[in-house]
Amino acid sequence: xxxNVVPMSATPPTPLLQATSLVADHGGPAVLRxxxxxxxxxxAPVGVLGESGAGKSTLVGALRGQVRARSGHVTFEGHAVxxxxxxxxxxxxxxxxxxxQSGLDTDPRWSVERAVTSALADARKAGRTSxxxxxxxxxxxxxxxxxxxxxxxxxxxxxxxxxxxxxxxxTRPDVLLLDEPLTAVDPAMxxxxxxxxxxxxxxxxxxxxxxxxxxxxVRRLCGTVHVLADGVFVASGPLADVLRPDDAAHxxxxxxxxxxxxxxxxxxx
Numbered sequence: 001x002x003x004n005v006v007p008m009s010a011t012p013p014t015p016l017l018q019a020t021s022l023v024a025d026h027g028g029p030a031v032l033r034x035x036x037x038x039x040x041x042x043x044a045p046v047g048v049l050g051e052s053g054a055g056k057s058t059l060v061g062a063l064r065g066q067v068r069a070r071s072g073h074v075t076f077e078g079h080a081v082x083x084x085x086x087x088x089x090x091x092x093x094x095x096x097x098x099x100x101q102s103g104l105d106t107d108p109r110w111s112v113e114r115a116v117t118s119a120l121a122d123a124r125k126a127g128r129t130s131x132x133x134x135x136x137x138x139x140x141x142x143x144x145x146x147x148x149x150x151x152x153x154x155x156x157x158x159x160x161x162x163x164x165x166x167x168x169x170x171t172r173p174d175v176l177l178l179d180e181p182l183t184a185v186d187p188a189m190x191x192x193x194x195x196x197x198x199x200x201x202x203x204x205x206x207x208x209x210x211x212x213x214x215x216x217x218v219r220r221l222c223g224t225v226h227v228l229a230d231g232v233f234v235a236s237g238p239l240a241d242v243l244r245p246d247d248a249a250h251x252x253x254x255x256x257x258x259x260x261x262x263x264x265x266x267x268x269x
Contacts, residue, residue, distance in 0.1 A: 013040045016207055017063060017096060017175050021072035024062045030070065031055040032062065033231035037209075039063075039175055044223025045201065045208035047239070049215065049256060054228045056211035057100075060179045063209070064098055094126035097168035101180040104164040108153030112138070112163060115152055119170035130172040137166040140200050142192050157184030162193060169200060176201065178210045182217060194220040215239070215260040227253050 015038035022035040032055050039046060050056050061067035063074055065081040074081045076092050084092055106115045116134045123129060135145055141162040147155075155163065161184050168176060182190050198221055201208050210221055211228075218225055218239060225242050226233040229252035235242045243257040 013042055015040045017076050019063060019074050022062060022069055023071040024058055024067050024069050031058045031231055039207040039209055041174055041207045042205040045210055045221045047218035047222030047225040048211040048228050049218055049225060050228035055231055056228060057179055060177050060211055063177055094128050094171050095174040097171060097173040098177045099164050099168050099181045101183050104160045106152050110152050112150050113148040116166060119167040123171040126171060128171045137170055140169055140196055141166045142196055158186055161185055173206060175207045180212050
């Protein structure tokens with residue numbers, strides 16, 4: 001069947017991680033106001049673009065259960081994330097992995113090989129064995145085998161970000177929440193990493209949310225894009241449609257379009 005046309009008789013895929021009418025804050029005014037978002041395995045990654053302070057990281061925190069909802073809810077496999085039991089929480093943490101801008105929580109004295117081996121061991125304990133090797137995971141993020149003896153502390157910022165992504169992939173996650181994951185990666189290498197990540201998530205059917213201010217990265221990875229401003233999604237759709245010049249568009253949308261007009265006009269991968 002051509003394209004992405006789905007037969008009328010087919011059952012629509014079920015979202016695995018979903019926010020419904022989500023309102024969230026950090027003890028003050030609402031940062032997110034009525035957000036609806038669904039992440040479904042086997043579908044194209046979803047992107048969220050927004051300026052600094054728009055609430056992108058708050059959204060990731062709420063989806064991960066680290067920021068409590070004031071109203072609305074976040075569900076995983078249909079169950080409220082805020083009320084998961086101990087066993088369900090363990091499965092949730094293995095199935096939903098976060099890669100943040102500076103979120104490499106690994107002993108800097110460890111070698112890269114030890115860090116990845118430990119992540120693979122944790123995956124086995126969680127019942128998420130992938131059969132992958134250290135070299136497989138490093139290759140998935142464009143780190144060569146020569147990095148295996150290096151200590152984590154000796155890596156550059158971009159290399160640490162790529163290692164963090166490899167560690168997240170070790171559990172064969174159902175959902176990846178990527179919060180500015182490649183900001184420190186050299187621009188010449190960023191496209192290679194993005195392309196390899198796209199191959200990984202397509203092969204394994206991983207649902208992905210990418211929140212970023214990097215329009216080029218979002219273009220390479222995401223099928224649907226939301227623009228977050230003032231705590232709400234002010235535009236949604238394919239990137240080229242969202243950033244098409246329109247005097248009636250929200251100022252944040254116009255600002256993004258003006259900042260990267262050529263990126264917005266180019267098709268995805």
